[in-house]
Amino acid sequence: MAHLPDLLDRKLLFVTGKGGVGKTTISAGLALLCASRGKRTLVCEMDAKGDLASSFEAAPTGFDEHEVAPNLWAMSMDPEASLRQYLALQLRLPRAAGLGLATRMFDFVASAAPGVREIVSVGKLCWEVRERHYDAVIVDAVSSGHIIGQLSAPQAINSLVQVGLVRQQTGWMLDILSDRSACGALIVATPEEMPVTETIETAARLASETSVGLAGIVVNRVLPELFGNREEQAFEALSGERATGHLSRALGGEALPLLDAARWMVKTRRSRAAHLQRLREALGGPGGAPLVYVPYLFLRSYGLRATRQVASALSAELEN
Amino acid sequence: MASKEIVVVCGPGGVGKTTVAAALASMAASYQGGKVLVVTVDPARRLSQALGFEPLHRVQRVTGEAFAGAGVVPRGELWAEMLDTKASWDALVSRHAPDKATARRILDNPLYKNISERFVQSHDYIAVERLFELHSEGDYDLIVVDTPPTRNAVDFLLAPQRMAEFFSSRLLKLLTVPYRSHLADAAARPFYYVADRVLGTKFLEDITEFFILFQTLSDGFVARAKEVERLLADRRTTFVVVSTLETVPVREAEAFLRLLPTRGLHAGGLVLNRVLPSYMMDLTLSRRAEELSQRAGELALELSSDGGPLQGYDAALVERVLKELGNNFDNVTVVAKREAAQRAELARTPSVVADVPELGEDVHDLAGVLEVGRWVWS
CATH class of the missing domain: 3.40.50.300 (P-loop containing nucleotide triphosphate hydrolases)
Known part of the structure; x- marks a missing residue:
């Protein structure tokens, strides 16, 4: 685990994973951790669903970042706004220069032209890094089904566009994206069949189709291990009729459901362990991607408290 | 069904x-x-x-x-x-x-x-x-x-609907009018200025050509999309x-x-x-789990005593297991209650709700x- 700490030294991290695995919570926790270590941090939500703001219990995020915690700024990507900012900077046009229809048309064209929309989104983040506005930029990126298209945009542009400003941008962006010490992708998975399968596929496609390196895997929602070997034997013995009868009498009511709940937890964890093993075999090992584990959070609701717990779980893992 | x-x-x-x-x-x-x-x-x-x-x-x-x-x-x-x-x-x-x-x-x-x-x-x-x-x-x-x-x-x-809208959009029409004649169109001029600079003329022409080709599919696509919506x-x-x-x-x-x-x-x-499962949020069971944790030491001694159902087991080991049982139930209760709150949020649900555990x-x-x-x- 010696190379884990440099996860926090990256200047640009794209956090991806299958839908529903907790990308946003992990991104928020990681950002909070970076900020708490004194880094000026930007966290950006790419799909603008609004979940990021609730992770900090903050006001809704927009394209213009606002501070949600000390040292921590949050924003939502808006390709059209990003394009306007880009044009304003590149063509020295004022940001609100009656470009309404032009940007809408451009957006329309961009949805057909591979990589154009992606380049203005990813480009904005690379630009924040290049201009050293932040020490760390954490991206709550699109899900693993869409991330390859986003990160391979500069190559796609290079192959299709011969001239023009967009083409000129790909060079410096590729420099940042392919710098393993500065940038990387972090895949979040839960120890379940589909998320693990998709993580393994995404890791392979990252390597073959993009210039972005795999910075690590976060295994999220790991269930607790209730019993060691000897405890498990005692637990089995407790499940016997005489023992449960004894407990039920002592507690003045059925004790069996309490044992059932534990059995349920043991069984669920065990079926997930097999997927975890598959993940380790495919991506771990010497020279492989570091795996970081975040426990299942038994919390009433998700908000800043959950984000803090994720941050401290990550912190503990990184110090191991 | x-x-x-x-x-x-x-x-x-x-x-x-x-x-x-x-x-x-x-x-x-x-x-x-x-x-x-x-x-x-x-x-x-x-x-x-x-x-x-x-x-x-x-x-x-x-x-x-x-x-x-x-x-x-x-x-x-x-x-x-x-x-x-x-x-x-x-x-x-x-x-x-x-x-x-x-x-x-x-x-x-x-x-x-x-x-x-x-x-x-x-x-x-x-x-x-x-x-x-x-x-x-x-x-x-x-x-x-x-x-x-x-x-x-x-x-x-x-x-x-989006598919139909795409083909009938004004943007597509603006784009698919023969390319150079566009320079005369005042509304589209800023776009061409920007797009030329950003994408380069050649690429823009490629895109326009593609849209023109793609537009030949329009009638079939729009009619089909409407049929699909009806179905x-x-x-x-x-x-x-x-x-x-x-x-x-x-x-x-x-x-x-x-x-x-x-x-x-x-x-x-x-x-x-x-x-x-719904038993995981049963209040009586929660209290029982709490009691189990609190009395784990005493119960472990009884269970592992001579003639007890867990005779021969280390009392400290049994105590740990009992505490873990209580603690685990506590944990699953939190999740079960969180789920119940989410279920309440789904207030406007259709009549049929099926649960799969x-x-x-x-x-x-x-x-x-x-x-x-x-x-x-x-």
Whole structure:
């Protein structure tokens, strides 16, 4: 685990994973951790669903970042706004220069032209890094089904566009994206069949189709291990009729459901362990991607408290 | 479900839509009879092996042995198909193109590949489009379609409309007027100025040419999209929404359920998947768990004493186990209560709500699929 700490030294991290695995919570926790270590941090939500703001219990995020915690700024990507900012900077046009229809048309064209929309989104983040506005930029990126298209945009542009400003941008962006010490992708998975399968596929496609390196895997929602070997034997013995009868009498009511709940937890964890093993075999090992584990959070609701717990779980893992 | 011909299984990503779709289809084939087809986009490997999903439109019949292995003699037939987006798009272009040469030019255009992979939520559109085709062929009594993963479940419903809007949009018209004459169009001038500088003239011309080609498909596409929309709104089509009881999926499912009636679509039911068993939020049990933790030391001594049911076990070890039992129940109660709160949020739900408990293991064979099906089927 010696190379884990440099996860926090990256200047640009794209956090991806299958839908529903907790990308946003992990991104928020990681950002909070970076900020708490004194880094000026930007966290950006790419799909603008609004979940990021609730992770900090903050006001809704927009394209213009606002501070949600000390040292921590949050924003939502808006390709059209990003394009306007880009044009304003590149063509020295004022940001609100009656470009309404032009940007809408451009957006329309961009949805057909591979990589154009992606380049203005990813480009904005690379630009924040290049201009050293932040020490760390954490991206709550699109899900693993869409991330390859986003990160391979500069190559796609290079192959299709011969001239023009967009083409000129790909060079410096590729420099940042392919710098393993500065940038990387972090895949979040839960120890379940589909998320693990998709993580393994995404890791392979990252390597073959993009210039972005795999910075690590976060295994999220790991269930607790209730019993060691000897405890498990005692637990089995407790499940016997005489023992449960004894407990039920002592507690003045059925004790069996309490044992059932534990059995349920043991069984669920065990079926997930097999997927975890598959993940380790495919991506771990010497020279492989570091795996970081975040426990299942038994919390009433998700908000800043959950984000803090994720941050401290990550912190503990990184110090191991 | 007996009067339906199409069941669309939809909902947020990662909630087990494919399993629920397979469960509904296999229950229908088992007990209702007739010829049932389940169409999916991206099944888990073991599930697809169990059901025989094969890529490239190859429809497979689920074998009698698979049913026998699950202890069921089906009344009808179960067929499975895995959707191939690329092939479906190609077929669509070939069908709607005015002639073979135009179709070829579109299929060979480098921008087409990008369009067919990403444009206008192409997965969503292609799924409904394929559904339409299958339904009009009339080979099946019931078609259960598992909707593809999208950024938002609602995208699926809007896909046909978006497709129609795309072709009739002013932007497309502006773009497909012969390129150079545009410089005279005042409204489009800023765009061409910007696009020229940013993309370069050559690329812009390529794009315009592609749009002009693509526009030849317009009439066919728009007419078809309308037919597809009509089929979705038909009485014979029902939508089954799947969600877990986690915050983000619930919010998405709720939005989806609200949208269905506004578009004249019929919500047939809500399936809550991987729900914790209800005993886990029983208040009396919670108190009992707490008491167990508190009295763990004393109880451990009794249990492990001579003649006790756990005679010979180390009392400290038993105490740890008892404490863990109490603590674990506490934990699952928190989750079960969180789920109950989410369930309350889903206040405006359709009348049918089915719970599928978290079974603690993956569904990877027909027996497992049918077990889920028994929870859903009512």
